[in-house]
Amino acid sequence: MIVEQRDYHVYTGKLPELLRLYETEGTALQQEFLGTFVGAFTTDVGELSTYTHLWAYASHSDREERRARLQADERWKAFLARIQPLIHTQRNRILVPTSFSPLR
Numbered sequence: 001m002i003v004e005q006r007d008y009h010v011y012t013g014k015l016p017e018l019l020r021l022y023e024t025e026g027t028a029l030q031q032e033f034l035g036t037f038v039g040a041f042t043t044d045v046g047e048l049s050t051y052t053h054l055w056a057y058a059s060h061s062d063r064e065e066r067r068a069r070l071q072a073d074e075r076w077k078a079f080l081a082r083i084q085p086l087i088h089t090q091r092n093r094i095l096v097p098t099s100f101s102p103l104r
Helices: 015-034 059-074 074-086
Strands: 001-010 038-044 050-057 087-095
Touching: 001 015, 001 059, 015 038, 015 050, 015 059, 015 074, 050 059, 059 074, 074 087
Parallel strands: none
Antiparallel strands: 001 050, 001 087, 038 050
């Protein structure tokens, strides 16, 4: 199993709009394709105006297949067109659980 951490740093003042869009549309659409939604977070200390979400996958190939299907969906493409102007930078990391992690 792997967990993907996706961090989006949004333009100052735009975080509430991004959160509203993900809450009302984006997350449900992603769940159709990506599967295991671990959680969504904002930052209280550190890099402010940051939205992070975590998704779990069986393997790297499972992630690649699921993300390819999401990227091909017309609804997702329309959603991206609305959120991209809000996002300043993005960072992705693949997290591999340790042998003692409860999410193995």
